[in-house]
Amino acid sequence: KQEVTQIPAALSVPEGENLVLNCSFTDSAIYNLQWFRQDPGKGLTSLLLIQSSQREQTSGRLNASLDKSSGRSTLYIAASQPGDSATYLCAVTPGTYKYIFGTGTRLKVLA
Amino acid sequence: DAGVTQSPTHLIKTRGQHVTLRCSPISGHKSVSWYQQVLGQGPQFIFQYYEKEERGRGNFPDRFSARQFPNYSSELNVNALLLGDSALYLCASSTGTGGAGETQYFGPGTRLLVL
Numbered sequence: 001k002q003e004v005t006q007i008p009a010a011l012s013v014p015e016g017e018n019l020v021l022n023c024s025f026t027d028s029a030i031y032n033l034q035w036f037r038q039d040p041g042k043g044l045t046s047l048l049l050i051q052s053s054q055r056e057q058t059s060g061r062l063n064a065s066l067d068k069s070s071g072r073s074t075l076y077i078a079a080s081q082p083g084d085s086a087t088y089l090c091a092v093t094p095g096t097y098k099y100i101f102g103t104g105t106r107l108k109v110l111a
Numbered sequence: 112d113a114g115v116t117q118s119p120t121h122l123i124k125t126r127g128q129h130v131t132l133r134c135s136p137i138s139g140h141k142s143v144s145w146y147q148q149v150l151g152q153g154p155q156f157i158f159q160y161y162e163k164e165e166r167g168r169g170n171f172p173d174r175f176s177a178r179q180f181p182n183y184s185s186e187l188n189v190n191a192l193l194l195g196d197s198a199l200y201l202c203a204s205s206t207g208t209g210g211a212g213e214t215q216y217f218g219p220g221t222r223l224l225v226l
Binding site: 004032034036041042043044045046049051089091097098099100101102103104 | 115142144146151152153154155156159161166167169199201203208212213214215216217218219220222
């Protein structure tokens with residue numbers, strides 16, 4: 001059974017700091033790994049999607065890497081800003097039709 | 112283009128009642144998925160519908176049911192509500208059933224509180 005774990009559960013950093021969020025999964029047979037952002041009480045916004053054949057994706061200050069063989073992904077946020085404060089969710093697609101999500105990392109960036 | 116829309120935004124019910132949640136996908140998307148997110152947890156997959164047929168079901172009791180209409184909108188029905196059904200219910204749409212490189216687009220959710 002695929003399980004997704006995110007560490008740390010919560011993180012508080014001063015503005016401007018570079019930070020890394022971690023995601024691990026137990027079964028390497030995945031189609032995609034995707035990082036989402038969720039603001040309190042809101043829906044999910046896709047940040048980056050990495051296909052199983054890819055190693056990393058970048059968008060602006062965000063970079064996500066995937067090591068499928070070890071079951072790990074990291075989300076790197078450069079020069080963090082207060083507007084980055086949110087919950088970050090990692091999800092894998094083990095086959096078609098569904099995501100399996102981790103429990104998320106709650107990030108707070110202090111001004 | 113409008114994103115995924117869900118109604119209602121908030122709902123309060125009592126135990127034993129029935130609830131219907133609605134979702135309209137992005138124009139051109141034929142697949143709708145439903146997720147339940149309990150406070151402090153990641154979303155859990157409930158159903159996926161594609162071209163009006165159920166393509167996947169998560170580990171939820173038979174009190175949960177769904178359907179998809181010819182215009183690809185969808186309803187999630189929950190019977191005999193329990194306190195533990197209190198959650199944010201998220202709808203997501205996509206062009207296909209999912210595969211390499213395909214993403215689902217999420218709506219803002221319906222917050223259900225069962226008293």
